[in-house]
Amino acid sequence: MESKAITKIGVLTSGGDAPGMNAAIRAVVRCAFYYNIEVYGIYRGYEGMIQNDIRQLDSSDIAYVLERGGTFLKSARCAEFRTPEGRKKAYDNLQKHGINGLVVIGGDGSLTGAHLFYKEFGIPAIGLPGTIDNDLSGTDNTIGFDTACNTAIESIDKIRDTATSHDRLFFVEVMGRDSGFIAINAGIGSAAAATLIPEKKMPVEALIDRLNTRAKAKKQANVVIVAEGGKSGGAMEISKKVKKYLPNYDIKVTILGHLQRGGSPTSYDRVLASKLGVSAVEGLMQGKCDVMAGVINNKVVYTPIKRAIVDDKEVDEEDFRVAKILST
Amino acid sequence: MESKAITKIGVLTSGGDAPGMNAAIRAVVRCAFYYNIEVYGIYRGYEGMIQNDIRQLDSSDIAYVLERGGTFLKSARCAEFRTPEGRKKAYDNLQKHGINGLVVIGGDGSLTGAHLFYKEFGIPAIGLPGTIDNDLSGTDNTIGFDTACNTAIESIDKIRDTATSHDRLFFVEVMGRDSGFIAINAGIGSAAAATLIPEKKMPVEALIDRLNTRAKAKKQANVVIVAEGGKSGGAMEISKKVKKYLPNYDIKVTILGHLQRGGSPTSYDRVLASKLGVSAVEGLMQGKCDVMAGVINNKVVYTPIKRAIVDDKEVDEEDFRVAKILST
Amino acid sequence: MESKAITKIGVLTSGGDAPGMNAAIRAVVRCAFYYNIEVYGIYRGYEGMIQNDIRQLDSSDIAYVLERGGTFLKSARCAEFRTPEGRKKAYDNLQKHGINGLVVIGGDGSLTGAHLFYKEFGIPAIGLPGTIDNDLSGTDNTIGFDTACNTAIESIDKIRDTATSHDRLFFVEVMGRDSGFIAINAGIGSAAAATLIPEKKMPVEALIDRLNTRAKAKKQANVVIVAEGGKSGGAMEISKKVKKYLPNYDIKVTILGHLQRGGSPTSYDRVLASKLGVSAVEGLMQGKCDVMAGVINNKVVYTPIKRAIVDDKEVDEEDFRVAKILST
Amino acid sequence: MESKAITKIGVLTSGGDAPGMNAAIRAVVRCAFYYNIEVYGIYRGYEGMIQNDIRQLDSSDIAYVLERGGTFLKSARCAEFRTPEGRKKAYDNLQKHGINGLVVIGGDGSLTGAHLFYKEFGIPAIGLPGTIDNDLSGTDNTIGFDTACNTAIESIDKIRDTATSHDRLFFVEVMGRDSGFIAINAGIGSAAAATLIPEKKMPVEALIDRLNTRAKAKKQANVVIVAEGGKSGGAMEISKKVKKYLPNYDIKVTILGHLQRGGSPTSYDRVLASKLGVSAVEGLMQGKCDVMAGVINNKVVYTPIKRAIVDDKEVDEEDFRVAKILST
Incomplete structure (x- = not known):
C-alpha cells in the first residue's frame, strides 16, 4: 500500500482505561498541530466510530488533561466492531470525515481491532499500548502500568x-488480569511476606511455611499480595484456605479494585x-502502519501489532527470585 | 479521691487503629518529659497491661512517629479485660511499675475500659478520642477521622x-461503623450521585429516581457512597437491588476497606x-480523671467518659440536605 | 432595601487563588440550578466585571472542577475597581445581563470591593472567605487554609x-501574609524545632537557646518554620542571623512559595x-446581603462583611504554647 | 586479588541523600541474612568509617524503612577521606570489625571514594547508584531519580x-546538578512552555519567541522549567532577563529545592x-569488586566504577525534541 500524506487523524481510546491515556491523546493532538494535521476525537472507542460520535478536536479540548x-x-468495549458489518459502518464514518490515519490507544483487544480494520479497509493505524496490565510485547512498559504500581503500593503502605x-495477616488483591507485573512490583515494593502471581504456582503449604518462618522471626504483621488472575485463586479464596x-x-x-x-x-x-x-503521529507521517509504538530501552520502537499482542511477556524469573529473598 | 502528684504515666492505644494515634502518643511523651514525668508504653492495649508488656519510653521511641x-x-481488642480478674491482673502490673496516671487512646470500647478501671482501682485515667468513626461526643472530631475522610475522597477521585x-455506576463502601460521618463528607467531597448513611433510610426507588434524573441531565457516570453500617445494607447488597x-x-x-x-x-x-x-498530661497533673479530652470549637474540653461514649452524635441534618442539593 | 426575588446570580473569584474556590463555584451553580436561578460566571474577578467578561454558566462548565x-x-487584582468610575462600569455590565445577586469569593480585599459595590449600587452581594491565609473573622477556617496546611506539612515531611x-538545620518559609496560622499548624504538625510567627516576636537568642538545648538532647536535625510576614524577617534573613x-x-x-x-x-x-x-445562594434568596457566609462550630453563620474583614483573628495563644512544649 | 568468602559486609550511604537509599540498605541487609552474612552499618558515610561510628545491624533496624x-x-560529605591518612584510619576501623566487603550507596564522589579505597587496601567494594541526579553511567536510572521527578511534577502541578x-508566568527551578534529566522529564510531564537544561543553550530571545507564539494561541499561563545547573543561569537570573x-x-x-x-x-x-x-551482596559473594551494580534494560549489570563515574550520560536529544514539539 502506497503511503499518502496524512491530513486528518482520528484518535480513540478503547478497552479498560489507564492513567496516561489523556497524556497520550494530548501528545497526538499537539504533535499533529505541530505538523498542521487535523485531529478528530472518536468518542467511546470503536462504539463511537460505529455511531459516528466523532468530533474535531482543538487546542482547548486538550488543555489541562495531561495530568x-x-x-x-x-472508552467502551464494543461487540459490534467484532462483526464485519460493524467495521463497515465504522469505516464509512471515517470516510465521511476524511480521516486517513488512526491512532488507537488501548490493550490487546483494542489493538487487534486496529489490525483487523487496517487489513480490511487499508486505513493506516498505529496502536499505543494503553493498559495497566503491562501485558503487551514490543514495549518495556505500557501506559498506565507505572501509575497502577504506585497506586497499589501507596494503598498497601x-x-x-x-x-x-x-499484628494481622492481610491478603491484598491487585489487578493485572493474567499477568503478575503489578503484583510482583507491589510485592517487592511493599515488603510483602509473599506474592502470588499467575506465572508461578505457590502451594498453600509453601505459603504457610513462609508465614511460620516469619512468625519465628517475630514478624507477626504480614501482607500477602495476590494477583487477581492467580492460579491459586483470588485473595478471598486463598485467605479461606490459609484460615x-x-x-x-x-x-x-x-x-x-x-x-x-x-x-x-x-x-x-x-x-x-x-x-x-x-511517535504515533510521526510514524503515520512516515507511512508506518499496522504497528504499535513502544519504548524499549529508552528508544521508540515500532512492532507489528500482530506480534505485540501475542503476549509472551512474563514476569522476570529474576524479579521473582529477588521478591523471595527479600521476604524470607 | 484526693489528687496526688502524677510521676509515672502509662499510655496505651486500644481498639481499631487510627491515623494520628502515634502523634498523640508522641505528644503525651513529649509533654510528660517537659514536666519531668516518666512515661511507660503499654503495648497492645489492655492485653499488654494484663500481660505486663510495659516498657519505659524515652525520647528515641518517639522520634519520627508523628507522621x-x-x-x-x-493495639488489640482484649476479652480478658472485660472480666474483673483480668482488670485485677492489669492493675497489679501497673502497681509494679508505679504507674499512677493513665492515658487511653481509642474508641468507645477502649474508653469504657478506662472508666471501669478507674472506678474499680482509682487510677486516674484520661481518655483521648482515637477512632476514624467520629462517633464520640465531647469533641468536634476524633483523631483519625479527617485523615480517613481524605483517604476516602482520594480513592473515590x-x-x-x-x-x-x-459511563459506569460505582458503589463505593466506606467505613464508619454505625455512623455516616465519613460517608457524608466523602459524598459531598467527591460529587457523589447519592450518599447512603445509617442515620437516614433511602429507599432503592428514591435512588433509582435520582439516577434517572441525572441520566436525563446526561450524567451517566455516577458514584454512590455507601456507609458500611447503613440500614439499606452494604454496597454489595444495594448494587444487586439496583441492578x-x-x-x-x-x-x-x-x-x-x-x-x-x-x-x-x-x-x-x-x-x-x-x-x-x-491536654491529657496536663489534665492528669491538674487532678482530672475519668474524663475524655476533646476539642470543641477550637478549645480543649474535658467530658466525663460516661457521657462521651453515649454516642448521641449524628450526622448534621444540614449536611445531609447540602449533599442532596449538590447531587441532584 | 426591599428584597426582590433573585433570578440571576453573578459569581466571581478575586485576589489570590485558593484550593476549594472551584468547589465553591460549583456549589453556587449547582444550588442555583436546584432553585431554578441562572448563574453568570464573571471571569478574572472585578477586572472581568469591568470588561464585561461575563458568560452564563451551564452544567458542563462545572463538571469535574470540584477536585x-x-x-x-x-482571578486577578484590579486597580480600576477601586475607583468610582470603574465600579460604575462594572455595575452597568451587571445590569446588561440582568444580574441581581452577587457571590464574591476571595480574601479581605475582594470582600471590601463587594461591600463598597453593594453600598453604592445596592446589588445584593454575599462574600465567601476564599484565601489560604485564614485571616478573616466570621468563620473558623477560610476556604483553602486546610489544603495549604497539608501541602506545607507534606513538603516539610x-x-x-x-x-x-x-543532621542539618532547615529554615522553611510558609505563606500566610500577616498571620501565622499556616505556620503554627505546620510547626505543630511537622515536629518543628521552632515556629516563628508574626503574632509573636522570638529573639534570635531564644532560637539559638532552643537549638542548643535540642543539640544536648542529640537532636541535630532541625526544621524551623518561618511565617512569611514574620516580624523577625523572612527565612533567608533569619538564617543569616543564626549562621x-x-x-x-x-x-x-x-x-x-x-x-x-x-x-x-x-x-x-x-x-x-x-x-x-x-449558603451563599440560599442567603441571597432570603434577602441577606453585604454579609460573608462562614462556618463557626459546624454551623453556617452570616457576618457583616465590614466586621469579617476587620482581622482580629489571631493564632490562639494556646496553640503557641502547645507548639513550644512539643518542640522543647 | 583472590576472592575470599565474604562474612561481614559494611554498608554506607554517602553524598546527597536520595529516596530509595533506605530500601537499598534494607535489601543489602535482608539478602546478607539470607546468605548468613553479617552486616555492619557505617553511619554518616566515610565520616563514620573514619570515626568508627559502625554498628552491627539486625532485623529490627530495617523494619519499616523501605518506604x-x-x-x-x-550521610555526610567527608573531606578527611580524601586524604591517605583519613583512608588509613577508615581501613583500620573496618579491620577491627572484620568487615571484608563493602557496599557504598551514593553518587559519583561516593563511588570514587570506594574505588580509591579498594585500590589502596583491597577491600572488595560494590557501589550502588544513589542520587536523584541520574548522572551515572552503567544504569538506566539511579536510585532516587524517579521519585525526584514525581515530586517535581506534583509540585509543578x-x-x-x-x-x-x-495567567502568570512561573519559572520553576528543579535540581539535577549539571544534568537536565529531572528538568526534561518535569518539562514533558508538566506541559511546560519551555525547559532550560544544561545540555542545551537556549537564548533568551528564543524563549521570548516561544512565549509570544503561545500568547497568540491564548496560552497566557506558562510554566518554564529551569535546571539548576543550566548554562543560562538559575531561575531567578533568567526571570530577570525575561522581565x-x-x-x-x-x-x-x-x-x-x-x-x-x-x-x-x-x-x-x-x-x-x-x-x-x-545484586550488591551477591556480586560480592561472586568475587566482584570495584564495580557499580546498575540496571540496564531490566537486567542487572556490573560496570567498573571508573567507567560509571565518567558521566557521559546526557539527556537524549530525542527527549528534547519531544519536549519542544509538545510545548510549541
Missing part, C-alpha cells in the same frame, strides 16, 4: 500501618505517553 | 476517573492529636 | 527526610466550600 | 493551578533499590 486520570474521549498495629491452617490468626482481605485504574499519571507514564503520542 | 499511620504501641471514562431496576447499566462495587485506617495523618489530625496529648 | 485547585473563573539524613551564632552548622533555606496555593482541595475544604456555596 | 525517604544510616488562575522583554507580564519564581530529595520512594525506586541491594 488527569481516565480518558476524556471515554496504608494497609501495612493497620496490619502492623494489630484453615492458621485458625487463630487475625486475617483480613482487601481487594484494591478499580481505584488502581484511576489517578493522575506518574512522571514516567506522562513522559512515556507523551513520547508515544508524538 | 506515621498506625500505632507503634500496637480515582474511581471517578474510571467511572467517567466508561434489578437498571439491568443494562454497567455497575461496579469497590469496598475501600482497611486502607482507610492507615496512612500519614493529615495536618488537622496531627495538630488535634498533639493538642490532646498535651 | 481541582485554582479557579476556572480565574520531605525536607525533614533530608534534614535528618544530614553568625552557629557558623559550623549546615544551614539550608527553602521557601515553599506558590505551590501552597495550588493542589486538589482536601476533604475539609471541599465540604466547607460546598456548604458555603449553598 | 521512608532519606537514609537511616545518615500545584504551581500550574495558580499560574492558570492568574526586561515582557515588563507587564506577572512573573514569579519558585525554587523547589531540597524537598525534591525527600519523600517516600516510588514503586520504581523501591524495586530498583531492592534489586540492586540484592
Whole structure:
C-alpha cells in the first residue's frame, strides 16, 4: 500500500482505561498541530466510530488533561466492531470525515481491532499500548502500568500501618488480569511476606511455611499480595484456605479494585505517553502502519501489532527470585 | 479521691487503629518529659497491661512517629479485660511499675475500659478520642477521622476517573461503623450521585429516581457512597437491588476497606492529636480523671467518659440536605 | 432595601487563588440550578466585571472542577475597581445581563470591593472567605487554609527526610501574609524545632537557646518554620542571623512559595466550600446581603462583611504554647 | 586479588541523600541474612568509617524503612577521606570489625571514594547508584531519580493551578546538578512552555519567541522549567532577563529545592533499590569488586566504577525534541 500524506487523524481510546491515556491523546493532538494535521476525537472507542460520535478536536479540548486520570474521549468495549458489518459502518464514518490515519490507544483487544480494520479497509493505524496490565510485547512498559504500581503500593503502605498495629495477616488483591507485573512490583515494593502471581504456582503449604518462618522471626504483621488472575485463586479464596491452617490468626482481605485504574499519571507514564503520542503521529507521517509504538530501552520502537499482542511477556524469573529473598 | 502528684504515666492505644494515634502518643511523651514525668508504653492495649508488656519510653521511641499511620504501641481488642480478674491482673502490673496516671487512646470500647478501671482501682485515667468513626461526643472530631475522610475522597477521585471514562455506576463502601460521618463528607467531597448513611433510610426507588434524573441531565457516570453500617445494607447488597431496576447499566462495587485506617495523618489530625496529648498530661497533673479530652470549637474540653461514649452524635441534618442539593 | 426575588446570580473569584474556590463555584451553580436561578460566571474577578467578561454558566462548565485547585473563573487584582468610575462600569455590565445577586469569593480585599459595590449600587452581594491565609473573622477556617496546611506539612515531611539524613538545620518559609496560622499548624504538625510567627516576636537568642538545648538532647536535625510576614524577617534573613551564632552548622533555606496555593482541595475544604456555596445562594434568596457566609462550630453563620474583614483573628495563644512544649 | 568468602559486609550511604537509599540498605541487609552474612552499618558515610561510628545491624533496624525517604544510616560529605591518612584510619576501623566487603550507596564522589579505597587496601567494594541526579553511567536510572521527578511534577502541578488562575508566568527551578534529566522529564510531564537544561543553550530571545507564539494561541499561563545547573543561569537570573522583554507580564519564581530529595520512594525506586541491594551482596559473594551494580534494560549489570563515574550520560536529544514539539 502506497503511503499518502496524512491530513486528518482520528484518535480513540478503547478497552479498560489507564492513567496516561489523556497524556497520550494530548501528545497526538499537539504533535499533529505541530505538523498542521487535523485531529478528530472518536468518542467511546470503536462504539463511537460505529455511531459516528466523532468530533474535531482543538487546542482547548486538550488543555489541562495531561495530568488527569481516565480518558476524556471515554472508552467502551464494543461487540459490534467484532462483526464485519460493524467495521463497515465504522469505516464509512471515517470516510465521511476524511480521516486517513488512526491512532488507537488501548490493550490487546483494542489493538487487534486496529489490525483487523487496517487489513480490511487499508486505513493506516498505529496502536499505543494503553493498559495497566503491562501485558503487551514490543514495549518495556505500557501506559498506565507505572501509575497502577504506585497506586497499589501507596494503598498497601496504608494497609501495612493497620496490619502492623494489630499484628494481622492481610491478603491484598491487585489487578493485572493474567499477568503478575503489578503484583510482583507491589510485592517487592511493599515488603510483602509473599506474592502470588499467575506465572508461578505457590502451594498453600509453601505459603504457610513462609508465614511460620516469619512468625519465628517475630514478624507477626504480614501482607500477602495476590494477583487477581492467580492460579491459586483470588485473595478471598486463598485467605479461606490459609484460615484453615492458621485458625487463630487475625486475617483480613482487601481487594484494591478499580481505584488502581484511576489517578493522575506518574512522571514516567506522562513522559512515556507523551513520547508515544508524538511517535504515533510521526510514524503515520512516515507511512508506518499496522504497528504499535513502544519504548524499549529508552528508544521508540515500532512492532507489528500482530506480534505485540501475542503476549509472551512474563514476569522476570529474576524479579521473582529477588521478591523471595527479600521476604524470607 | 484526693489528687496526688502524677510521676509515672502509662499510655496505651486500644481498639481499631487510627491515623494520628502515634502523634498523640508522641505528644503525651513529649509533654510528660517537659514536666519531668516518666512515661511507660503499654503495648497492645489492655492485653499488654494484663500481660505486663510495659516498657519505659524515652525520647528515641518517639522520634519520627508523628507522621506515621498506625500505632507503634500496637493495639488489640482484649476479652480478658472485660472480666474483673483480668482488670485485677492489669492493675497489679501497673502497681509494679508505679504507674499512677493513665492515658487511653481509642474508641468507645477502649474508653469504657478506662472508666471501669478507674472506678474499680482509682487510677486516674484520661481518655483521648482515637477512632476514624467520629462517633464520640465531647469533641468536634476524633483523631483519625479527617485523615480517613481524605483517604476516602482520594480513592473515590480515582474511581471517578474510571467511572467517567466508561459511563459506569460505582458503589463505593466506606467505613464508619454505625455512623455516616465519613460517608457524608466523602459524598459531598467527591460529587457523589447519592450518599447512603445509617442515620437516614433511602429507599432503592428514591435512588433509582435520582439516577434517572441525572441520566436525563446526561450524567451517566455516577458514584454512590455507601456507609458500611447503613440500614439499606452494604454496597454489595444495594448494587444487586439496583441492578434489578437498571439491568443494562454497567455497575461496579469497590469496598475501600482497611486502607482507610492507615496512612500519614493529615495536618488537622496531627495538630488535634498533639493538642490532646498535651491536654491529657496536663489534665492528669491538674487532678482530672475519668474524663475524655476533646476539642470543641477550637478549645480543649474535658467530658466525663460516661457521657462521651453515649454516642448521641449524628450526622448534621444540614449536611445531609447540602449533599442532596449538590447531587441532584 | 426591599428584597426582590433573585433570578440571576453573578459569581466571581478575586485576589489570590485558593484550593476549594472551584468547589465553591460549583456549589453556587449547582444550588442555583436546584432553585431554578441562572448563574453568570464573571471571569478574572472585578477586572472581568469591568470588561464585561461575563458568560452564563451551564452544567458542563462545572463538571469535574470540584477536585481541582485554582479557579476556572480565574482571578486577578484590579486597580480600576477601586475607583468610582470603574465600579460604575462594572455595575452597568451587571445590569446588561440582568444580574441581581452577587457571590464574591476571595480574601479581605475582594470582600471590601463587594461591600463598597453593594453600598453604592445596592446589588445584593454575599462574600465567601476564599484565601489560604485564614485571616478573616466570621468563620473558623477560610476556604483553602486546610489544603495549604497539608501541602506545607507534606513538603516539610520531605525536607525533614533530608534534614535528618544530614543532621542539618532547615529554615522553611510558609505563606500566610500577616498571620501565622499556616505556620503554627505546620510547626505543630511537622515536629518543628521552632515556629516563628508574626503574632509573636522570638529573639534570635531564644532560637539559638532552643537549638542548643535540642543539640544536648542529640537532636541535630532541625526544621524551623518561618511565617512569611514574620516580624523577625523572612527565612533567608533569619538564617543569616543564626549562621553568625552557629557558623559550623549546615544551614539550608527553602521557601515553599506558590505551590501552597495550588493542589486538589482536601476533604475539609471541599465540604466547607460546598456548604458555603449553598449558603451563599440560599442567603441571597432570603434577602441577606453585604454579609460573608462562614462556618463557626459546624454551623453556617452570616457576618457583616465590614466586621469579617476587620482581622482580629489571631493564632490562639494556646496553640503557641502547645507548639513550644512539643518542640522543647 | 583472590576472592575470599565474604562474612561481614559494611554498608554506607554517602553524598546527597536520595529516596530509595533506605530500601537499598534494607535489601543489602535482608539478602546478607539470607546468605548468613553479617552486616555492619557505617553511619554518616566515610565520616563514620573514619570515626568508627559502625554498628552491627539486625532485623529490627530495617523494619519499616523501605518506604521512608532519606537514609537511616545518615550521610555526610567527608573531606578527611580524601586524604591517605583519613583512608588509613577508615581501613583500620573496618579491620577491627572484620568487615571484608563493602557496599557504598551514593553518587559519583561516593563511588570514587570506594574505588580509591579498594585500590589502596583491597577491600572488595560494590557501589550502588544513589542520587536523584541520574548522572551515572552503567544504569538506566539511579536510585532516587524517579521519585525526584514525581515530586517535581506534583509540585509543578500545584504551581500550574495558580499560574492558570492568574495567567502568570512561573519559572520553576528543579535540581539535577549539571544534568537536565529531572528538568526534561518535569518539562514533558508538566506541559511546560519551555525547559532550560544544561545540555542545551537556549537564548533568551528564543524563549521570548516561544512565549509570544503561545500568547497568540491564548496560552497566557506558562510554566518554564529551569535546571539548576543550566548554562543560562538559575531561575531567578533568567526571570530577570525575561522581565526586561515582557515588563507587564506577572512573573514569579519558585525554587523547589531540597524537598525534591525527600519523600517516600516510588514503586520504581523501591524495586530498583531492592534489586540492586540484592545484586550488591551477591556480586560480592561472586568475587566482584570495584564495580557499580546498575540496571540496564531490566537486567542487572556490573560496570567498573571508573567507567560509571565518567558521566557521559546526557539527556537524549530525542527527549528534547519531544519536549519542544509538545510545548510549541
